[in-house]
């Protein structure tokens with residue numbers, strides 16, 4: 492039994508261009524093979540190979556009953572990233588080999604409470620009727636004897652090995668379970684020996700934008716309680732943070748800001764960075780601190796750095812302009828001088844009018860770029876401007892038990908004559924070692940009529 496390669500062409504996709512080969516097996520079933528790079532190279536690791544079982548509902552219609560569509564996408568992405576690999580789109584595998592209509596019948600049975608295994612059995616059909624000999628023949632035809640298999644299914648590995656293809660490694664595609672397919676995936680893990688996803692810790696789950704479920708340790712519960720509101724806020728969120736002395740200074744008279752608040756507040760700041768798309772700083776902060784604005788104290792993705800700098804006065808050797816870890820948007824005025832040669836991670840945006848630097852205008856500009864979750868990180872002037880403009884959803888103001896006497900001011904804005912006009916909002920307080928972080932929630936209104944049982948530490952800021 493042998494497969495025949497019928498045609499060679501190419502396929503441009505959102506994951507770049509692949510070579511496309513059309514194969515026909517002896518039974519007349521037509522398979523598609525996408526390849527990238529030097530697949531049969533002798534040196535280095537075996538190529539990444541995905542044997543993707545046809546699934547019309549998942550692959551073409553985007554069904555969430557299974558994870559096939561997302562796995563297909565993740566497999567092409569992985570091959571694109573590696574610059575080398577093969578995806579065999581195996582026809583005739585629909586419904587684990589029982590065919591489309593039988594799969595839909597199995598779905599109907601699952602709608603009445605059967606699981607994916609029992610549904611097939613109830614229909615008098617095998618639980619998994621797939622056969623991998625065509626895939627092995629195609630690989631061999633491509634000169635491949637060894638693969639790194641993109642799959643969670645040990646049976647696929649065993650089937651390939653039985654056909655004489657060596658599996659150097661089985662690599663799980665990183666596709667998250669969904670509400671709609673979690674039962675189906677749980678059954679595959681419990682009854683079909685599929686690999687379970689690696690356990691993610693509570694912080695990593697939050698940093699991925701998800702709320703953890705199940706029982707949590709008290710420390711993890713505190714994390715969820717502290718940061719869950721930022722996830723529940725949805726795609727649009729503007730927060731700010733500032734660390735200052737008890738008498739309201741972020742640095743001494745000479746600009747010495749090392750360190751006003753302690754290690755735990757720094758960790759909190761890095762967590763906030765990991766939970767947003769972009770962090771905004773003023774030019775003064777970049778000049779004074781040469782900040783990196785990346786996530787280092789905890790795990791998480793780095794936000795895009797946004798520097799407000801109308802006169803382009805930050806030094807050209809500063810970290811945000813030289814460190815390529817994450818992009819920097821440098822917001823400058825029309826007349827500002829910027830160097831000709833800049834690192835590719837830096838994008839300069841020239842704002843024509845002074846009003847373009849208003850907080851709401853900057854946020855509008857960032858939202859158009861898809862940066863909708865924003866942290867305003869400093870310094871005192873910038874945070875105060877965003878606060879006074881009324882664009883903040885939350886402010887985290889951490890006070891350290893220090894009295895500086897005189898220095899670089901923290902929050903300052905045009906106040907009111909009467910205390911009754913002072914800015915206030917419902918607050919929560921977090922103790923970070925010797926420091927106290929106060930979270931002002933400007934999205935909630937005073938007075939707090941209904942406090943949830945988990946928010947006993949929340950109290951109105953106005954007395």
Ligand SMILES: Nc1nc2c(ncn2[C@@H]2O[C@H](COP(=O)(O)OP(=O)(O)OP(=O)(O)O)[C@@H](O)[C@H]2O)c(=O)[nH]1
Pocket residue numbers: 544545546547556557558559562584585586587588589593594597598601607611641642643644647675679
């Ligand atoms: N019979 C049946 N087939 C299903 C069901 N859900 C998905 N499928 C089919 O299952 C095939 C994919 O198999 P999966 O078990 O999802 O995954 P796998 O290919 O074994 O393993 P991975 O390599 O990790 O994707 C596709 O052909 C789908 O059409 C179902 O509830 N019943």
Ligand SMILES: [Zn+2]
Pocket residue numbers: 546548549550557558559560
């Ligand atoms: Zn599917």
